[in-house]
Amino acid sequence: MGQRLKDRVAIVTGAGSVGEGWGNGKAAAALYAREGAQVMCVDRDLAAAQETVSLIEAEGGAAFAHQTDVGKPSELKSMVEACIARHGRIDILHNNVGIEDVSPLEDLTEANWDRVHDINLKSVVFACKFVMPHMRAQKRGAIVNISSVASIRWGGVPYYSYYSSKAALNQLTRVIARKYARDGVRANVILPGLIDTPHVRTQIPGDAQQQAAVIADRNRRCPMGFMGSPWDIANAALFLVSDEARYITGAELVVDGGVTL
Ligand SMILES: NC(=O)c1ccc[n+]([C@@H]2O[C@H](COP(=O)([O-])OP(=O)(O)OC[C@H]3O[C@@H](n4cnc5c(N)ncnc54)[C@H](O)[C@@H]3O)[C@@H](O)[C@H]2O)c1
Numbered sequence: 001m002g003q004r005l006k007d008r009v010a011i012v013t014g015a016g017s018v019g020e021g022w023g024n025g026k027a028a029a030a031l032y033a034r035e036g037a038q039v040m041c042v043d044r045d046l047a048a049a050q051e052t053v054s055l056i057e058a059e060g061g062a063a064f065a066h067q068t069d070v071g072k073p074s075e076l077k078s079m080v081e082a083c084i085a086r087h088g089r090i091d092i093l094h095n096n097v098g099i100e101d102v103s104p105l106e107d108l109t110e111a112n113w114d115r116v117h118d119i120n121l122k123s124v125v126f127a128c129k130f131v132m133p134h135m136r137a138q139k140r141g142a143i144v145n146i147s148s149v150a151s152i153r154w155g156g157v158p159y160y161s162y163y164s165s166k167a168a169l170n171q172l173t174r175v176i177a178r179k180y181a182r183d184g185v186r187a188n189v190i191l192p193g194l195i196d197t198p199h200v201r202t203q204i205p206g207d208a209q210q211q212a213a214v215i216a217d218r219n220r221r222c223p224m225g226f227m228g229s230p231w232d233i234a235n236a237a238l239f240l241v242s243d244e245a246r247y248i249t250g251a252e253l254v255v256d257g258g259v260t261l
Contacts, residue, residue, distance in 0.1 A: 001060060004242045006036035010092035011083055013070050013127065015041035016048020019198030024146060025096035026052050027230035028237045033061030035238060037092065040083050044069040070097045070123035071115070080130040089138055092241045093131045095124045096146045100162040108160060116161035121168050128176055132185070141185040142241040145173050146233070149193045149256050170252055177250030186249035188240045193256025194218050196227040223258035 010032045017023035022030075025043075033039045033056040041056075041063050043049035049065035056063040064086070068079045083090050099119045101112045124145055135141025149155065151166035173189040180187070194200075196215075204211045219226050236255045239245055254260055 002035040004035040004238070004244075005032055005092070008032075008037040008091040008241075009040070009083065009087040009089050010037045010094060010241070011040045011042060011079065011090060011127075011131070012094040012096060013042045013068070013123070014097035015039070015052045016043035016045050017052075017198045018048070019202050021198045022230045023197045023199060024192065024195065024230045024233045025094070026055075027234035028094055028096065028144075029063065030056055030059070030061070031231070031234040031238050032092065032094075032241070033063055034059065035242075037062075038087060039063040040066055040079075040086075042066050042068045042070070042079055070095075070127065071118045073122070073126040076123065076126045077130050080127075080134070084134060090131050090134050091138070091141060093127060093135075093141070093143045094146075094237060094241070095127055095144070097123060098146060098148070098162075098166070100157075100159045102157055102159045104158055105160060113161045117165045117168075120162070120165035121172065124169060125172060128187075132180065135185045136180065136183045139184040141180075141183075142245075143173070143176065143185065143187040144237045144240050145169055145187070145189045146237075147173075147189045147191045147252075149191050149254060149260050151191060153260055173252075174250045181249055186240075186245070188245070188248060188251045188253060190233060190236050190240070191252055191254045191256065191260075192228065192233050193254070193259040194222055194227045195230060195233060197230055221259065222256075223261060226257070228255060228257055 012029040014025035015029040041049040046067040053063040177187040
């Protein structure tokens with residue numbers, strides 16, 4: 001176990017994964033715990049959050065699971081209250097949950113547009129709202145938001161609400177960083193490129209051969225020749241929430257193996 005986050009309390013949303021293996025939030029939760037943080041693993045799927053907690057505890061780390069649908073501000077409020085009741089502080093807020101809706105413009109519905117913005121954007125602003133009084137009182141806090149390179153580039157897929165919500169998330173992060181800089185609260189945003197997560201694999205239709213072709217195509221599209229792993233995103237997040245990044249706030253960190261070059 002490392003010491004970079006010793007005595008820190010971290011909330012990670014979307015800390016489970018939708019299939020076997022490691023997603024971005026799950027890897028971040030595990031890495032924070034490996035560096036000494038006590039991690040609140042938040043997910044709307046309690047069993048998925050509990051699995052992450054079991055993995056962390058098996059490595060000797062400290063974590064607990066909490067069920068929250070981040071699309072509901074009232075549940076985010078309860079999430080923060082539960083963390084404070086248990087630990088009395090919150091040092092790290094890692095907003096990882098993000099969803100997409102792949103609808104051509106012609107088929108876009110108001111409900112789908114609102115749902116994606118509720119989950120990808122409204123969730124983050126309300127999570128920040130509820131943790132901020134605690135971080136300000138502590139005079140210390142680090143927020144990491146998980147955006148996407150889709151916030152700054154066309155990604156080949158017409159998911160309008162995803163592009164829009166992730167772009168807004170970048171600017172939201174900058175505004176929070178600027179507003180709370182004097183309070184010792186830092187906020188940064190990570191823009192992952194093509195990452196090999198269970199979510200991505202469950203989205204690929206077809207048989208094993210067709211799926212292998214899609215994976216090979218995703219690897220080919222990366223200048224480095226391979227998709228990133230959730231640990232690449234987790235390592236970037238670990239840096240940003242650690243004291244090594246104490247003078248970094250309002251930054252957009254692209255972690256994409258060169259996709260946006
Ligand atoms: N995988 C990629 O290639 C890629 C690329 C760019 C950005 N991202 C971003 O990374 C983040 C995580 O992606 P992933 O593929 O690891 O995640 P994922 O889709 O596997 O989800 C992780 C967890 O989030 C939970 N979740 C979903 N909706 C929730 C809600 N409303 N409330 C609480 N929990 C909820 C799921 O139950 C799951 O356990 C997202 O923000 C995504 O936009 C991923």
